[in-house]
Amino acid sequence: xxxxxxxxxxxxxxxxxxxxxxxxxxxxxxxxxxxxxxxxxxxxxxxxxxxxxxxxxxxxxxxxxxxxxxxxxxxxxxxxxxxxxxxxxxxxxxxxxxxxxxxxxxxxxxxxxxxxxxxxxxxxxxxxxxxxxxxxx
Amino acid sequence: xxxxxxxxxxxxxxxxxxxxxxxxxxxxxxxxxxxxxxxxxxxxxxxxxxxxxxxxxxxxxxxxxxxxxxxxxxxxxxxxxxxxxxxxxxxxxxxxxxxxxxxxxxxxxxxxxxxxxxxxxxxxxxxxxxxxxxxxx
Amino acid sequence: xxxxxxxxxxxxxxxxxxxxxxxxxxxxxxxxxxxxxxxxxxxxxxxxxxxxxxxxxxxxxxxxxxxxxxxxxxxxxxxxxxxxxxxxxxxxxxxxxxxxxxxxxxxxxxxxxxxxxxxxxxxxxxxxxxxxxxxxx
Amino acid sequence: xxxxxxxxxxxxxxxxxxxxxxxxxxxxxxxxxxxxxxxxxxxxxxxxxxxxxxxxxxxxxxxxxxxxxxxxxxxxxxxxxxxxxxxxxxxxxxxxxxxxxxxxxxxxxxxxxxxxxxxxxxxxxxxxxxxxxxxxx
Amino acid sequence: xxxxxxxxxxxxxxxxxxxxxxxxxxxxxxxxxxxxxxxxxxxxxxxxxxxxxxxxxxxxxxxxxxxxxxxxxxxxxxxxxxxxxxxxxxxxxxxxxxxxxxxxxxxxxxxxxxxxxxxxxxxxxxxxxxxxxxxxx
Amino acid sequence: xxxxxxxxxxxxxxxxxxxxxxxxxxxxxxxxxxxxxxxxxxxxxxxxxxxxxxxxxxxxxxxxxxxxxxxxxxxxxxxxxxxxxxxxxxxxxxxxxxxxxxxxxxxxxxxxxxxxxxxxxxxxxxxxxxxxxxxxx
Numbered sequence: 001x002x003x004x005x006x007x008x009x010x011x012x013x014x015x016x017x018x019x020x021x022x023x024x025x026x027x028x029x030x031x032x033x034x035x036x037x038x039x040x041x042x043x044x045x046x047x048x049x050x051x052x053x054x055x056x057x058x059x060x061x062x063x064x065x066x067x068x069x070x071x072x073x074x075x076x077x078x079x080x081x082x083x084x085x086x087x088x089x090x091x092x093x094x095x096x097x098x099x100x101x102x103x104x105x106x107x108x109x110x111x112x113x114x115x116x117x118x119x120x121x122x123x124x125x126x127x128x129x130x131x132x133x134x135x136x137x
Numbered sequence: 138x139x140x141x142x143x144x145x146x147x148x149x150x151x152x153x154x155x156x157x158x159x160x161x162x163x164x165x166x167x168x169x170x171x172x173x174x175x176x177x178x179x180x181x182x183x184x185x186x187x188x189x190x191x192x193x194x195x196x197x198x199x200x201x202x203x204x205x206x207x208x209x210x211x212x213x214x215x216x217x218x219x220x221x222x223x224x225x226x227x228x229x230x231x232x233x234x235x236x237x238x239x240x241x242x243x244x245x246x247x248x249x250x251x252x253x254x255x256x257x258x259x260x261x262x263x264x265x266x267x268x269x270x271x272x273x274x
Numbered sequence: 275x276x277x278x279x280x281x282x283x284x285x286x287x288x289x290x291x292x293x294x295x296x297x298x299x300x301x302x303x304x305x306x307x308x309x310x311x312x313x314x315x316x317x318x319x320x321x322x323x324x325x326x327x328x329x330x331x332x333x334x335x336x337x338x339x340x341x342x343x344x345x346x347x348x349x350x351x352x353x354x355x356x357x358x359x360x361x362x363x364x365x366x367x368x369x370x371x372x373x374x375x376x377x378x379x380x381x382x383x384x385x386x387x388x389x390x391x392x393x394x395x396x397x398x399x400x401x402x403x404x405x406x407x408x409x410x411x
Numbered sequence: 412x413x414x415x416x417x418x419x420x421x422x423x424x425x426x427x428x429x430x431x432x433x434x435x436x437x438x439x440x441x442x443x444x445x446x447x448x449x450x451x452x453x454x455x456x457x458x459x460x461x462x463x464x465x466x467x468x469x470x471x472x473x474x475x476x477x478x479x480x481x482x483x484x485x486x487x488x489x490x491x492x493x494x495x496x497x498x499x500x501x502x503x504x505x506x507x508x509x510x511x512x513x514x515x516x517x518x519x520x521x522x523x524x525x526x527x528x529x530x531x532x533x534x535x536x537x538x539x540x541x542x543x544x545x546x547x548x
Numbered sequence: 549x550x551x552x553x554x555x556x557x558x559x560x561x562x563x564x565x566x567x568x569x570x571x572x573x574x575x576x577x578x579x580x581x582x583x584x585x586x587x588x589x590x591x592x593x594x595x596x597x598x599x600x601x602x603x604x605x606x607x608x609x610x611x612x613x614x615x616x617x618x619x620x621x622x623x624x625x626x627x628x629x630x631x632x633x634x635x636x637x638x639x640x641x642x643x644x645x646x647x648x649x650x651x652x653x654x655x656x657x658x659x660x661x662x663x664x665x666x667x668x669x670x671x672x673x674x675x676x677x678x679x680x681x682x683x684x685x
Numbered sequence: 686x687x688x689x690x691x692x693x694x695x696x697x698x699x700x701x702x703x704x705x706x707x708x709x710x711x712x713x714x715x716x717x718x719x720x721x722x723x724x725x726x727x728x729x730x731x732x733x734x735x736x737x738x739x740x741x742x743x744x745x746x747x748x749x750x751x752x753x754x755x756x757x758x759x760x761x762x763x764x765x766x767x768x769x770x771x772x773x774x775x776x777x778x779x780x781x782x783x784x785x786x787x788x789x790x791x792x793x794x795x796x797x798x799x800x801x802x803x804x805x806x807x808x809x810x811x812x813x814x815x816x817x818x819x820x821x822x
Contacts, residue, residue: 002509003544011264013150013177013219018330029331031338037219040150040177042264048544056429057440058507063541064442082150082174096332098276127148127179130337133277133322139783140818155604166605168612185818193703194714195781200815201716233606235550267611270551270596285812287698287725287767292467303468305475311767314698314725316812356698356722370469372413401696401727404474407414407459422675424561424588424630448630451561451588453675493561493585538559538590566741577742579749644743646687678748681688681733 003120004060005048008070010079013040014095017084038082043100044125045074047108049117061117069111074104097126101134109136140257141197142185145207147216150177151232154221175219180237181262182211184245186254198254206248211241234263238271246273277394278334279322282344284353287314288369291358312356317374318399319348321382323391335391343385348378371400375408383410414531415471416459419481421490424451425506428495449493454511455536456485458519460528472528480522485515508537512545520547551668552608553596556618558627561588562643565632586630591648592673593622595656597665609665617659622652645674649682657684688805689745690733693755695764698725699780702769723767728785729810730759732793734802746802754796759789782811786819794821 016033017026026034033039047070051060081087083095089107093099101124112119125131153170154163163171170176184207188197218224220232226244230236238261249256262268290307291300300308307313321344325334355361357369363381367373375398386393399405427444428437437445444450458481462471492498494506500518504510512535523530536542564581565574574582581587595618599608629635631643637655641647649672660667673679701718702711711719718724732755736745766772768780774792778784786809797804810816 001546001548002512003546004509005542005544007540009264011176011178013175016332020330029336032217035217035219035223037222038150038175038177039148039217039219040175041148042179053507053509053513056431058427058505058510060509060543062440080169080172080176082172082176085174086172094332096327098278098327098334099332101276102327127146129281131279132334133279135275135277137275138820138822139786140820141783142816142818144814153606157604166610190781190783190787193705195701195779195784197783197817199714231606233601235552235601235608236606238550239601266555268553269608270553272549272551274549283812285724285726287723290469294467303473306765309765309767309771311770312698312723312725313696313765313767314723315696316727354717354720354724356720356724359722360720368469370464372415372464372471373469375413376464401694403418405416406471407416409412409414411412420675422587422589424586443628446628446630446634448633449561449586449588450559450628450630451586452559453590491580491583491587493583493587496585497583538557564743568741577747642743644738646689646738646745647743649687650738677692679690680745681690683686683688685686 001050002053002060003048003050004063004066005046006063006066006070007044007046008067008075009042009044010075011040011042012078012081012083013038014083015039016094016096018094038084041126045070045104046123046125047112047119048121048123049112050120051117061112061115065115066112066117069108069115073107073111097124097130097132098134100124101132105134105136138187139190139197140185140187141200141203142183143200143203143207144181144183145204145212146179146181147212148177148179149215149218149220150175151220152176153231153233155231175221178263182207182241183260183262184249184256185258185260186249187257188254198249198252202252203249203254206245206252210244210248234261234267234269235271237261238269242271242273275324276327276334277322277324278337278340279320280337280340280344281318281320282341282349283316283318284349285314285316286352286355286357287312288357289313290368290370292368312358315400319344319378320397320399321386321393322395322397323386324394325391335386335389339389340386340391343382343389347381347385371398371404371406372408374398375406379408379410412461413464413471414459414461415474415477416457417474417477417481418455418457419478419486420453420455421486422451422453423489423492423494424449425494426450427505427507429505449495452537456481456515457534457536458523458530459532459534460523461531462528472523472526476526477523477528480519480526484518484522508535508541508543509545511535512543516545516547549598550601550608551596551598552611552614553594554611554614554618555592555594556615556623557590557592558623559588559590560626560629560631561586562631563587564642564644566642586632589674593618593652594671594673595660595667596669596671597660598668599665609660609663613663614660614665617656617663621655621659645672645678645680646682648672649680653682653684686735687738687745688733688735689748689751690731691748691751691755692729692731693752693760694727694729695760696725696727697763697766697768698723699768700724701779701781703779723769726811730755730789731808731810732797732804733806733808734797735805736802746797746800750800751797751802754793754800758792758796782809782815782817783819785809786817790819790821
């Protein structure tokens with residue numbers, strides 16, 4: 001068993017705002033992240049896949065295929081978008097880094113299984129100082 | 138003469154869109170950067186100041202003061218904002234990295250002169266791959 | 275269950291020197307790290323917290339609160355200090371990266387529990403080449 | 412129990428090519444990585460060791476010793492080499508990042524045990540976007 | 549006048565070896581860089597372009613176009629190649645970082661002029677420790 | 686004419702304190718940098734050399750030689766030292782980043798000229814946020 005990882009980046013706008021709360025509650029909890037006209041980040045998405053090494057290729061899976069899965073299922077759908085309003089699979093989701101990682105796991109688990117690997121971890125970095133890791137449970 | 142630099146970061150949303158053009162023209166020129174609901178970045182602002190070394194302090198100027206000038210005049214006014222709609226000094230400015238750097242120069246030149254240094258360069262990094270430098274002329 | 279991390283930096287002097295040993299023993303074991311007048315590093319402290327995502331906030335815990343806990347309990351007490359002589363909670367501790375990580379765990383575990391999270395890992399980077407991770411056991 | 416890590420770099424040429432396959436099969440699977448005249452990378456090797464902290468030194472083990480083991484058993488044998496033809500312990504191995512990490516584990520496990528630590532993980536970074544981790548099983 | 553830069557990466561093999569010299573001379577001058585079966589690097593190519601800001605776009609030139617020029621004229625021709633034998637425009641050139649930067653300048657100057665900018669600097673990074681800059685004269 | 690650069694790191698303690706001033710003046714000007722028992726940093730020293738490319742080697746000068754000059758004349762004399770008390774060539778110098786860069790220039794200019802290059806710039810990075818550049822005049 002070995003773990004391989006691939007990192008891709010995307011740039012997106014978002015806002016942390018709970019529509020069930022008043023403006024005052026949102027400002028108290030989310031502070032400047034609740035800015036009404038949004039703010040944004042360069043996000044770094046790292047996908048960690050585990051599996052056995054194929055003796056004919058030396059690969060767990062081909063990183064060209066993993067990149068294609070990441071681009072098709074996640075990156076191309078969120079890059080240069082507004083995560084609150086532009087992305088169908090995120091509608092109704094409060095786009096915190098935690099919730100984004102969980103949503104990306106749901107989109108990537110099956111396509112990665114189809115490539116012959118097992119999704120192990122979604123790592124999502126929002127800034128040099130902040131990141132999350134999700135292991136699917 | 139020696140050059141000192143200080144780097145601070147901010148996260149902001151923006152959109153590249155020329156209101157004098159049709160939607161089609163904007164999409165043709167700006168592509169995904171024209172996304173109507175905005176996108177965003179973690180920007181890195183580096184300010185380079187030149188000056189003589191003060192023999193009593195070993196400093197061109199005190200980086201604590203330079204940081205305060207950067208925060209007050211630029212970073213606190215753009216961090217977690219939408220550069221198209223939230224920032225008074227950018228209203229009417231197409232917020233490309235180039236135009237941001239030029240606008241930041243105008244805001245920082247006098248306050249840095251007041252500290253006893255000469256603003257030499259504004260470096261603004263938008264992503265790991267893209268950056269601009271402006272020398273004031 | 276999800277893992278969030280926050281990174282803060284501090285700059286400190288230290289020396290690796292065991293007062294129970296002779297100078298020769300210290301030089302043999304610690305080499306240039308035993309320099310009598312100290313040396314120093316920019317340390318990067320990363321705190322990893324695990325927890326459930328709060329459905330109202332999308333957060334395990336608020337990173338503003340986590341940052342405040344890190345600053346108050348650790349960073350402000352070690353930044354621009356000498357770890358051998360200036361820091362009450364480190365007196366009598368040989369300030370290796372390992373011992374620093376263990377000491378920081380002891381200081382951060384309860385305050386992070388008070389925020390509703392579980393401290394999972396202290397990661398402390400001393401240089402681009404050296405780092406430690408401590409999981410509390 | 413605590414985990415320490417040390418990172419060293421090396422620059423090497425390699426080619427992904429399975430001699431049991433036709434040229435067409437190799438090109439189909441490995442694409443540009445099968446370039447007949449090789450290509451190359453700056454690899455970053457990180458070795459993670461776990462162990463108890465020695466109360467006299469504050470160390471799991473001395474990083475000077477760990478560096479020496481890494482240089483002697485791996486880095487000096489692969490740096491500025493062609494991993495397909497120059498390195499005796501890799502002859503007959505398809506030098507994918509996965510297979511390199513597994514080969515390095517085999518070379519480092521005993522020497523690190525001799526230093527009093529337990530090899531926990533080999534992390535090998537091939538580019539900013541690609542890396543593997545191997546835990547020995 | 550403002551300066552914009554774009555960075556792209558490529559991975560290549562090369563060897564420093566002067567065919568007019570004996571093996572001994574090559575080993576004496578180039579050391580491990582003369583390894584007969586090549587070694588390799590991840591190179592980072594940064595292109596700096598200067599120009600006036602177009603008031604309609606806020607751009608010196610469109611970075612999408614600059615990227616396309618870099619990929620077509622340089623990156624796609626050297627990525628996953630052997631710089632000594634695979635690249636027509638480098639045949640007969642000793643592929644030191646200096647000579648690569650000079651060769652890339654010659655290829656990029658006119659296409660960048662065609663985009664309306666002026667090539668200002670080619671920066672080529674070979675490792676975290678080594679880089680060159682060429683300004684065309 | 687082309688510019689090559691080499692980066693090396695060192696870890697050192699220092700203190701910003703002007704002995705001609707009172708304690709109160711030092712604290713007012715230097716703040717936490719005046720900590721009496723010192724603090725420290727990982728410094729990154731980059732040396733930029735300009736020169737013509739030698740047609741036989743493809744080099745401005747051999748980076749192995751440049752590294753040796755940097756290690757012998759600067760890095761080995763400041764690494765794991767206290768810059769206020771341990772380093773003969775810095776005695777009486779207030780070890781600000783500015784003054785360090787100027788002192789390193791004086792030590793490196795002639796040895797680099799002896800290698801056949803011209804020292805162009807000393808870049809000294811103290812933290813991710815702070816750096817200086819000195820061009821010798």
